Amino acid sequence: MAGIDHAPPPFFKRGPAPLALLTFYVAISLALFVIDLRLRSVDLVRQSIALVTDPVQRVAQTPGSLVDYAADYLRGLQNLLDENTHLKQAQLRTAPNLLRLEHLESENERLRKLLAVKEREKASGEVAKIMYTSRDPFSRRIVIDKGQQAGIIAGQPAIDEAGIVGQVTRIFPFSAEITLITDKDQAVPVQIVRNGQRSVVFGLGNGDLELRYIPAHADIKEGDLLVTSGLDGIYLPGFPVARIASIERENTYTFARIRCVPIAAVENFGEVLVLAPRQAQPAPPEEVMGRSGNTGVPKKAASK
Amino acid sequence: MQPTFSSSRILLPARSWFVIFSLFAALLLNFLPTAHWPGIPDWVALVLCFWSIREPRRAGMGWAFMLGLAMDVADGAVLGQHCLAYLLLSYVAAGQSRRILWFPLSQQALQVLPILLGSQLIQLVMRLLAGGEFPGWSYLIGPLVASTIWVPITFLLLLPQYQPVERDDNRPL
Numbered sequence: 001m002a003g004i005d006h007a008p009p010p011f012f013k014r015g016p017a018p019l020a021l022l023t024f025y026v027a028i029s030l031a032l033f034v035i036d037l038r039l040r041s042v043d044l045v046r047q048s049i050a051l052v053t054d055p056v057q058r059v060a061q062t063p064g065s066l067v068d069y070a071a072d073y074l075r076g077l078q079n080l081l082d083e084n085t086h087l088k089q090a091q092l093r094t095a096p097n098l099l100r101l102e103h104l105e106s107e108n109e110r111l112r113k114l115l116a117v118k119e120r121e122k123a124s125g126e127v128a129k130i131m132y133t134s135r136d137p138f139s140r141r142i143v144i145d146k147g148q149q150a151g152i153i154a155g156q157p158a159i160d161e162a163g164i165v166g167q168v169t170r171i172f173p174f175s176a177e178i179t180l181i182t183d184k185d186q187a188v189p190v191q192i193v194r195n196g197q198r199s200v201v202f203g204l205g206n207g208d209l210e211l212r213y214i215p216a217h218a219d220i221k222e223g224d225l226l227v228t229s230g231l232d233g234i235y236l237p238g239f240p241v242a243r244i245a246s247i248e249r250e251n252t253y254t255f256a257r258i259r260c261v262p263i264a265a266v267e268n269f270g271e272v273l274v275l276a277p278r279q280a281q282p283a284p285p286e287e288v289m290g291r292s293g294n295t296g297v298p299k300k301a302a303s304k
Numbered sequence: 305m306q307p308t309f310s311s312s313r314i315l316l317p318a319r320s321w322f323v324i325f326s327l328f329a330a331l332l333l334n335f336l337p338t339a340h341w342p343g344i345p346d347w348v349a350l351v352l353c354f355w356s357i358r359e360p361r362r363a364g365m366g367w368a369f370m371l372g373l374a375m376d377v378a379d380g381a382v383l384g385q386h387c388l389a390y391l392l393l394s395y396v397a398a399g400q401s402r403r404i405l406w407f408p409l410s411q412q413a414l415q416v417l418p419i420l421l422g423s424q425l426i427q428l429v430m431r432l433l434a435g436g437e438f439p440g441w442s443y444l445i446g447p448l449v450a451s452t453i454w455v456p457i458t459f460l461l462l463l464p465q466y467q468p469v470e471r472d473d474n475r476p477l
Contacts, residue, residue, distance in 0.1 A: 026388060028384075029383075033382055034384075137440075143380070
């Protein structure tokens with residue numbers, strides 16, 4: 001019997017058949033794809049691979065940043081002086097507001113206490129440098145140079161000197177990934193400054209934003225400023241998000257098509273401030289949970 | 305007239321370390337900031353395709369899978385996107401290697417184009433199904449550029465194998 005089940009001669013050792021290997025690997029990668037999309041539970045795998053690829057990526061970015069550095073160096077003194085005077089003027093222009101800010105904040109606090117309203121949260125955060133835009137052409141994300149080691153956690157909002165830039169969506173040991181507000185999957189609850197109307201602004205994916213679920217007859221004008229409403233418990237209220245660029249009102253649709261442009265330099269390189277996570281918000285009352293629609297909160301919550 | 309295999313030169317066997325080195329160099333090229341420019345080819349796909357055709361036993365699907373994972377993480381893409389594309393690329397290229405090598409170099413480039421384009425299309429379809437935004441048609445220019453530089457890339461990657469067995473100090477290469 002021993003002679004029958006002999007193994008093939010070892011000269012042509014080729015491992016498993018290519019088709020078997022392909023099936024095996026394809027099954028793994030499809031499983032990874034689905035798990036990553038639906039469950040988001042393979043972040044540990046991602047983080048451990050990032051530990052290897054991150055240093056390589058940093059090295060690959062070096063020539064570019066060296067060129068930038070050299071260009072900055074060569075641009076010379078004159079530019080710096082110009083920039084300096086410009087900044088000084090800007091500082092002077094904002095000085096009256098800034099000088100009175102502390103006074104106003106304390107007054108606000110006192111008044112809020114008088115009205116027995118919860119105190120306004122103070123903004124604090126961590127400055128981070130944008131290392132590069134993510135190479136993925138299907139989404140709009142940037143990578144910053146601070147991560148878990150700097151205490152960054154997923155969900156923190158990021159701003160620049162003008163307004164909201166985006167939100168931290170993935171963290172790695174030494175870097176973090178920020179999804180820009182112009183990304184197709186990103187939504188920010190906002191409020192129109194002029195009349196206090198609440199809505200949600202969505203990224204369009206082409207660098208612009210869209211204000212949705214606003215009735216066609218609503219009081220909205222071009223040039224209206226949108227600021228965060230703070231109802232989501234993620235963004236602090238009052239940060240500028242976008243300005244309304246164009247409004248299309250058609251009778252056939254219930255809602256107006258409103259295009260907005262972001263105020264922050266969302267698609268440019270620079271530095272961002274990653275805001276500390278907000279304190280936990282009180283849970284919404286039970287009957288609110290069942291409601292659908294994003295046109296703002298129901299009256300009960302709004303009157304608080 | 306009977307077509308003949310055009311390369312009459314007998315090459316040295318490829319060295320494993322050079323195959324691995326070139327794959328890593330391609331990965332590094334992909335990480336460069338130039339990768340955002342339209343029309344820059346996916347270097348990893350190109351080099352992987354090359355070695356899958358030349359040396360199917362050395363650069364197999366295991367490498368394709370690992371490089372795909374690295375690219376997914378570095379890109380911030382969905383895990384498995386590059387993996388699947390590179391796997392199928394490597395499988396098809398290895399399967400077609402005997403046929404493709406029969407053609408002269410310029411026609412090899414044409415034979416390689418559908419393979420590279422296919423791997424890019426797989427990624428496009430996967431991400432559009434997953435709800436990504438359409439990146440524009442320039443996304444598909446990369447494979448075209450990659451196949452036009454197939455000839456110089458072949459020359460570059462075969463360079464170590466052109467060395468003569470016996471070293472002659474009077475000969476430059």
